[in-house]
Amino acid sequence: MCIFSYQNDFYGNIFGILAAHPITPLVSLHHYNVTNAIFPRMDKLEALEKLRVPAKLDSAALMQQSICYDAARNWTISVSWGYAVQIIRGILHPREIEMIARTFYSWYQTVEREGFIFNNRPYYEHVCQKPFVHFFSKATYNSSTDQTLSEYIRHDHRYPRCDWKMADPLPIARVEVLKRPDPYVWDRVRKSLLNYLFYLPFLRNINVIML
Numbered sequence: 001m002c003i004f005s006y007q008n009d010f011y012g013n014i015f016g017i018l019a020a021h022p023i024t025p026l027v028s029l030h031h032y033n034v035t036n037a038i039f040p041r042m043d044k045l046e047a048l049e050k051l052r053v054p055a056k057l058d059s060a061a062l063m064q065q066s067i068c069y070d071a072a073r074n075w076t077i078s079v080s081w082g083y084a085v086q087i088i089r090g091i092l093h094p095r096e097i098e099m100i101a102r103t104f105y106s107w108y109q110t111v112e113r114e115g116f117i118f119n120n121r122p123y124y125e126h127v128c129q130k131p132f133v134h135f136f137s138k139a140t141y142n143s144s145t146d147q148t149l150s151e152y153i154r155h156d157h158r159y160p161r162c163d164w165k166m167a168d169p170l171p172i173a174r175v176e177v178l179k180r181p182d183p184y185v186w187d188r189v190r191k192s193l194l195n196y197l198f199y200l201p202f203l204r205n206i207n208v209i210m211l
Helices: 044-050 052-061 185-194
Strands: 008-010 064-071 077-081 082-091 100-102 104-106 118-120 132-142 145-152 174-179 206-210
Touching: 044 052, 044 064, 052 132, 052 145, 082 174
Parallel strands: 100 118
Antiparallel strands: 008 104, 064 077, 077 082, 082 132, 132 145, 145 174, 174 206
16 A cells, blocks of 8 residues: 555555656555565565665655656656656557556455546556566666666566567666756645646656666
């Protein structure tokens, strides 16, 4: 479960909410005993310990979502800083990407859209748009450039065959994200929320490199 503006309780895989966390600070995870570990191939305690690295470097940005596009390859890229990067075939509207994907069950163990008190969407609707997920691996801070460099490694997962005539994200094994910590980001967020610019503050000072 993740606390943001109000309390929500979930079962199972909470990737969908953590990868599109609302623009509020990540406060806590609880009822963790009924959810999966937040990183693959780790037990639950190890997975939480892994978050300590990005949290120490830039706690204000932890799991905050940025959205960008690779126009040449026709990809949408969603960065949940310090947690995961998703590469999705096609150019999807930010309003769709920032909506929480249903990868989990409600407290009453239902998966229907109406079972939640917030807007949500299916994880993907077409096999070609199943996200290629890269999970956080490590991060460092360069004091001379005042930037963090975080690395994300592709989750070793079977992805469905796609017959769309566009670039395949599968060869991208590693993603690096360069970002400058911003201690005033939450001041800008409050102003942006008043103007309904929900995702813009976290798009500043960020550079995504796909390798």
